Amino acid sequence: MRTSVRIEALTRVLCSLQGRLLAGLAATWLVIVGILLLLAWQYGKALVDEVNLEHLRDESHLIADGLTEKVNRRLNALARLEVVLQGVSPERLGTFLENSQVLMEWFEGIMVTGPDGVVLADWPVVEGRAGLETAETEYFRMLRRLRRPYVSEPFVGRASGDDLVLMLVPRFDEQGAFAGVVGGMVNLSQGGLFQWLERSWLGEEGRISVLSASGELLFHPRRPPSVANGEAYNGLPALDRALGGWEGETVARGVDGESMLMSYRQIRPANWVVKVALPRQQVRAPLGDYLVTLWWAWLALAVLLMFSMRWLVRRLLEPLHRLERQIAQVGAGERRYLALSTNMNELSQVACSFNRLEHERLLALEHLQDRQAFLDAVLGSTPVGMFVADLKGHVNYMNPALLELLGLDASCGPSEWWERIHPDDRQGTEDMWRHSLRTGNDFMRQLRFNHPGGITLWVEVHASQVRESDEPLGFVGMVKDITERRQQEALQRWEAEHDPLTGLLNRRGFQRRLEEALAEYSKTGTPSVLILFDLDHFKPINDEGGHALGDEMLRRIAQVVAWEVRRSDHVARQGGDEFAVLLPSCTLKQAGEIAESLRQAVSEVTVVNENKVYSITLSMGVTAFQEGDDAVETVLERADAASYEAKAKGRNTVVMAAPYDESLIDSPW
Known part of the structure; x- marks a missing residue:
């Protein structure tokens, strides 16, 4: 619950003008800072790469120059030793080498060979080295062919097991002919040639490497030389170019796939390559850290600015809040017009426009009130019931004449109006009203309305849609009381189909019901029976007692017949x-029983005139609807013929029209 309340409060703040302005300023600030940091990162990366490549170039120059000097010193020392050894016999070479102890600071060992490549002497003496054949070695062939100082490819010493290289100078005799080589062995792991490089600092991930002409690793501060396992750093495009003699700086992937800044320099005397490399990640890390720090600093500054901007925005929006309050007061009727004092031209224009519209609204309201008063007077004085409904069908006005007609008061709701419609008429009225609302057609219907006084009114409702500029506004309806007219129409319909003397159906009314029964029989096969009968001995009553006595006898007979038949049966004079009786949904056997009951009951009816009692009997013809009956005349003729047959048989009897089943009737006469 609290969380939802907080979310709702935060939503209200963000949806306000002040919240949107502050959110917009914050978003703009973040976008600008983000763009600046992105640009700084992009340009900073290029600048950092350029500066560090310059640094690597300087470092590689220093390292290459230092190694070149050290190699040259050693080669020069060997060259001086070669001069000293000229003319010395092979037997005395060992003594001279032993006296050159100072060279042992630079070399692990020294050897001298003859022109045939056989080792003549070495120092310190290693068993088996003197007399060793070197003519087929790579360095001896190279030196004999080039006749200048040469540094061999690294190899593993047989005695020490260390990685070694040979620095060699050629020997010449007095005639200048090739007389062998003088070579000094340099230990790559323990000698002083590369130890000073281990103290060079290129950051935590900076790398200094020295490689031979074949690409074998001679020095790496974090990795021993690779002669023993045959590891070679070839196959990289930049390294391949450097092994071919190229010098320079580049950005490329290292052997481990990491992006590196690289600088290559040549050590010409030894035909070596110096490689100085820095990982790009290490180079750019300070820039990234600086930008992150800058981001947090700018974010903190943005938070501080938000507080100051919030205060400033609230000050700037204060006239708008005053405008809001004054508009609310106008809506509540506490003031008529806005009175805004501000230097903001836009708000002043809004206030002026609002006052102008409010003035026009008041004028229009006065005009509408006058029109409303006029219409109320007209509707209130008209004797016709009228109502007004909106487009949703809600009745929102009924004039006094309609309220008086329906027995309602002005406070009644629409539901009471609908509830007082007769239940048999309510659903149809609602359906037609919805159709008129949906289509805009006129609504016209006659319906029954239950008056609160306990009577049922027949009313005629006629409603039409009101439109202005082809836009529907609602419905205006008129209600008329047609109760008397409906009663008159009902009376006229009753009189048109009933005998005024007996109240029974007349020939016309009976004919219509007989046609309906025959149609039902043709459609569904529902059985019905027709009974026709004449009054026996009725003429003496009229002749002796007069027409008044005859009419009284007819009324009594009609009353008795109506009592004896079912409520669903139709009796006619x-x-x-x-007389005639129509028995719907009746079998012939049932009809026979009813006919017998009628005959017996009517025979007991009497009238008295001058102490003389008169009674009558019935000659009755009975027939059921049969297949082939396509007109009521056919049925009437068949029943009439049976009635005449009953008279011919002596009256006071019932005759079933053929064909019929005699077992259905048990007649005692």
């Missing part, structure tokens, strides 16, 4: 003393 066809004219004179002829």
